Amino acid sequence: MRLDEQWIRAHLPEDCRNDDIDVFSGFYLDGLNVMAEGERGNPDTVEYAAKNEEDLRYWQLESICEFVGKADHSKIWRYYRHHAENGKWMYVEHRRYDYNAIEDSRLPGFERFLLNLRYGFPPDLWEDRVKRCIRLANYWYKTPHWDYDRENMRFIEISDSREHDGDGVEEPRPGSIIDVVD
Secondary structure: OOOOHHHHHHOOOHHHOOOOOOOOOOEEEEOOEEEEOOOOOOOOEEEEEOOOHHHHHHHHHHHHHOOOOOOOOOOOEEEEEEEEEOOEEEEEEEOOOOEEEEOOOHHHHHHHHHHHHHHHOOHHHHHHHHHHHHHHHOOOEOOOOEEEEOOOOEEEEOOOOOEEOOOOOEOOOOOOEEEEEO
């Protein structure tokens, strides 16, 4: 796929400008349409229909921002999933923690993605992506648990809501904590 590599690298944060940006294997351009090659004889499909060249560049930048840079995995979560018993999760609990929640491995990636995008995206498009990531982060909560601190570029907890599964059972449930760590 044709990339304006110089423009893309100029719109990435400095710490990931030299990262590999070849993330479009299996895609090609047909005019302004990004086409996904059909698998096993299936027809090719339109992955993204760009409105213009600028829209295409921003789509490419957004796609690249999902893969570049290192996410910060240093935060300590109160609960970590240890293993499942009878289809139910068992947890390790930390007494000291940064987030009073079950570990969500997506959150550091969302933070890095939004940091990458903020560097090169127009403010209105960036805000749309922030709202989408907040919505995704809150998917397993009955009431919103996460918001995004736009100034400090990180997720913050805004409630004591707990995760729940499709049956409405909140986790961790009584008896599911198998170890408490200082």
